[in-house]
Amino acid sequence: MDKETLIKHLNHDLAHELSAIIQYLTYAAKAYGPYRPQLAQFFLSEVPDEQMHAQYLANKIVALGGEPTTIPAPVKEAKTNREMLEAILEAESDAARRYAQRAREAEAFGDTGMMVQLENMASDESNHRDETARILTDWNV
Numbered sequence: 001m002d003k004e005t006l007i008k009h010l011n012h013d014l015a016h017e018l019s020a021i022i023q024y025l026t027y028a029a030k031a032y033g034p035y036r037p038q039l040a041q042f043f044l045s046e047v048p049d050e051q052m053h054a055q056y057l058a059n060k061i062v063a064l065g066g067e068p069t070t071i072p073a074p075v076k077e078a079k080t081n082r083e084m085l086e087a088i089l090e091a092e093s094d095a096a097r098r099y100a101q102r103a104r105e106a107e108a109f110g111d112t113g114m115m116v117q118l119e120n121m122a123s124d125e126s127n128h129r130d131e132t133a134r135i136l137t138d139w140n141v
Contacts (some may be wrong), residue, residue: 001108007066009105010057013098017054018072020091021047026075027084039081042135043088046128053121060114085136092129096122 028043058068076087099122106114 001105003064003109006105006109007061007064009102010061010064011066011069012073013095013102014054014057014061015069015071015073016091016095016098017050017057018069019075020050020095021054022072023075023088023091024050027078027088030078030084031081033081035081039084042131043084049124049128053124056117056121082136082139085132085139089129089132089136092125092132096125096129099125 024043024046028040031039031043061068076091078084078087099118103115103118103122106112106118
């Protein structure tokens with residue numbers, strides 16, 4: 001794994017973390033119905049983790065000699081609570097897969113610290129995915 005490719009991949013991840021922050025904030029505002037307070041709180045409670053991931057990635061990109069992106073990946077449009085939860089489930093599943101791959105790339109690059117941190121981030125995203133999947137279980141609204 002060469003440094004330029006790793007920086008490019010980390011910037012891709014950073015764009016998705018920036019998108020996740022926007023997604024959670026927007027979905028918290030858009031949640032409606034009898035479960036609005038719980039959904040809004042759930043969405044907002046995820047923002048600090050995504051923000052920490054984004055900060056780690058930006059710092060690592062700079063440490064490697066790169067320039068962190070400021071452009072988020074597109075946020076998936078969702079109108080209903082169910083669509084929002086499904087979009088979150090998809091995004092968290094994708095993030096868990098990307099971080100597992102990125103951890104392997106960090107290992108190949110020879111950065112054990114980055115590998116461990118990315119594995120931890122993969123675990124965080126897996127936990128977010130699992131919690132979202134549980135909320136969606138038997139969701140009929």
